[in-house]
């Protein structure tokens with residue numbers, strides 16, 4: 001069943017607590033290439049296990065750091081899309097709002113969302129390999145990878161690498177918010193990987209309305225109470241406009 005933008009807007013207007021879930025679909029809208037699409041030029045010769053695992057970082061921290069620096073540079077060339085901007089505006093209209101993303105490109109943060117969980121981390125952050133202290137800026141000109149200014153250990157990208165679990169505290173915050181929300185909005189293509197893929201079930205058990213806005217069918221569109229088969233960059237600004245119009 002498809003709901004019109006106006007009807008989705010009406011449900012959002014009534015809601016006090018809304019959780020939005022995004023993933024690779026929004027990254028693609030902004031032109032941020034996925035892992036495999038980023039493996040161009042010299043990077044094409046490496047396996048995932050050489051570039052993006054904690055073991056690879058221990059073996060060859062310089063190579064792994066430079067791989068993520070390459071992806072950070074790709075992200076820097078991208079701009080937040082109409083979807084990112086609409087979801088940032090939506091935060092101001094919902095009393096309790098949480099945006100949860102699988103994307104590591106940092107585009108939601110750049111679009112100005114403050115209530116944000118980046119479940120897979122962000123290319124815009126690094127963290128001390130020893131203490132876990134997180135940094136948002138570091139010296140790129142010196143050693144590669146850069147050195148923790150507090151203990152001298154290497155800095156690693158603050159992203160979830162292959163073989164690593166999702167950060168437990170962030171996941172707990174997300175589960176709690178989804179378990180209390182009235183609307184769960186699944187936007188664009190989202191990786192169908194647990195535990196994220198189970199969030200629509202959590203929302204439905206809590207009595208929330210699950211809405212999906214995506215052009216292609218997925219587990220999220222199938223699980224949704226209402227699936228809007230549309231591009232988020234088109235649908236979200238229309239929903240936002242309807243939400244702002246007098247009821």
Ligand SMILES: [Zn+2]
Pocket residue numbers: 128129130131132133148149150151152153
């Ligand atoms: Zn340190």
